[in-house]
Amino acid sequence: MMNPDTALPHEVDLVKKQELEHLEFGSKEQVSVVDPSTTNVLLETDDFGNEIVHIDQAASDRLRRKIDLHIVPILALQYLFAFIDRANIGNARIAGLEKDLKLTGNQYNILLSTLLNASFSFYVSYVIFEIPANLFTKWLGPGKAIPLFTVTFGILSLSCAFVNSYGAALAVRFLLGLAEAGLFPGIGYYFGRWYRREEITFRMGLYIACAPLAGGVGGLLASGILKIDGIGQVHSWQQIFLIEGIITTAIGIAAYILMADRPETARWLSPEEKKLAADRIKADQVGSTTLLEGINVRAIKEGIFATTTLVNGLMFMLNNITVTGVAFFAPTIVATIYPTKSTIQKQLYTVPPYIVGALCTCIFPYITTRVKRRGVVMLCTAPLVITGYIIFVSTTNSQARYGALFLILAGSPSFGAFTNGWAAINVASDTARAAALGCVVMMGNCGGLISIGNFLNLATNITVLGLTGYLLLFIRHNNKKRDAGNYDHHLVGVRPEEAYKLGNNHPGFRYKT
Structure with a gap:
């Protein structure tokens, strides 16, 4: 049971309320009751008809927009430069890195794969x-943690400007990968402290859009930086690492000043807004009595081994x-398509496909907020990638292959x-969400282990399409079992304030498609 001396005020109030109330389980049909006196007030209940929290929907919408303005831009900026720092070695390559470091054979590819776990030692360390x-x-x-990661990989990226051998570059890129490991899942976890389940995917799209955007911004930055004659002893490709690393470090310092751990500690929220922010999340956590439970093995296992976690991973x-x-x-692909263009022109040719990618990475997740379905939208977007690789494997025409990049x-x-x-959104607790996102990103980064040709890229994307369909069928089947009462026995003998420990086994929990 929660310790009232260490709990947040709103958590203590909620537990006391539940201890005083006698909860009786009613209809298994999900209920959403609207006060007939106003359409702005939403009364949310769990699947048994028990009131969770009373929310003013108009105030909730205003608060969500305020949160968007305060946290999404600084997170997106950090992720943008994380990806620039990760991928700028591609820009540095065509600016002379291979020649200056005297790389031979597959050493350049190893530098890339070190960041992505391809060497066995780095693979093991990154997975762990x-x-x-x-x-x-x-x-x-x-x-605190996310800005710390940003400052660390900013400094390491800056250090790449001063490497003078293959071994030194390998070591710095290895450390850069470790420093970046916590950023992606950390941002996803952070969103879970501020947004309701249906709101998370679009916000993740807003910052993940910075991945393709980073290719465009990185190309523009690199082309601009390469016009500088030199900074002291630093020249050409070294300037790319130096300047972009300094920018990243500065962004991390600013993020430490601007970011709050959770709504209750945000200086830019009023007491009423802090309570509403907590209530919004509370209404989304069936059976829970606390917003931020302590780290525990039960929830960690639940997050890692959930079917939705493993399939998404x-x-x-x-x-x-x-x-x-x-x-x-991409810079190398463009250089192959347009071999007669100058280095700066090749950098600029990488920009338009990335701009299109960034826009689509915002648009498609936004559609999910309207239709409230992720899997269906995924089934519609996967064929775009499949079509692109069909073009790559079926023609050598440079214009067609450039279009395939789009x-x-x-x-x-x-x-x-x-x-x-x-x-x-398909795990029940704060700790389970942290573990689930860590697992998904860990599995995702293992994708960098594999350097494959166009035919196998085509096959992997067809597999993704099939897995999306499988997960949709799994979720619908499992939710039908819950609707039929097959999970009700988990509540037998469980006190209301302890029900959150059931996690995904709580009868009121429903997977989201």
Whole structure:
């Protein structure tokens, strides 16, 4: 049971209320009752008809927009430069990195794959670190942990400007991968402290859009930086790492000042808004008596081994083969298509496909907020990527292959938002969400282990399409079992204030499609 000395005020009030009330389980039909005196007031209940919280919907909408303005831009900016710092080695390659470091054979590819776990030692360390990194984020607080990650990989990216050998570059890129490991799942977890389940996927799309946008911004930055004659002893490709690393570090410092761990600690929210923010999340957590439970093994296992977590992790892994491959090799692909263009022109040619990708990564997740279905939208976007790879394998025409880049980048990056958002909303507790997102991102980054050709990229994206259909069928089947009362026995002998420990086994929990 919750300790009232350490609990937040609204948590103590909620537990006392539940201890005083005698809860009787009523209809198994999900109920949403609207006060007839106003359409702005929404009374939400769980699947047994018990009132959870009373929310003014108009005030909730205003608060959501305020939260958007305060937290989405700074998170998106951090992720933008994380991806720029990850992928700028592609820009540095065509600016002379290979020649200056005297790379031979497959050493450049190893530099890339070190960041993406392809060497065995790094693969093991990254896999081990991903989930603990997100639990560390929960323990320290995302308002502190996420900026810490950003500052760390900013400094490491800056350090890449001063490497003078293959071994030194390998070591720095290895550390850069570790520093970045906690950022992606940490941001997804952070959204869970501020947004309701149906709101998360679109917000994830807003910052994941920075992945394809990073390719465009990185190309523009690189082309601009390369026009500088030199900064002291730093020149050409070294300037790319130096300047972009300094920018990233500055953004991380600003984020530490601007970010709050949770609504209750946000200086820019009034007491009434803080309570409403907590109520909005509370209404979304069936059977729970606390917004932020302590870290515990039960919830960690629940988050990692949920079917929705594992299937989304597998889809993210297969999708990431495409996303990371395009991110690292787009400059090289463009250089192959347009071999007679100048270095700066080649950098600029990478920009338009990335802009289209960024727009689609916002548009497709936004559609899910309107239709309240993720899987159906995924079934519609996956064919874009499949079509792009069909073009790649069926023609050598440079214009057609350049057009295929647009299709691939229009469809693939949005799956990062879909899979992580879908996993985040289908676990019942704060700790389970942290573990689930750590697992999905860990599996997703394993996609960078695999460097494959166009035919296999085509096959992986067809597999993603099939897995999406499977997960939709699983969710619908499981929810029907809950509607039929097959999970009611889990509540027998359980006190109301302890019901949150049931997690996904709570009869009132429903998976979201």
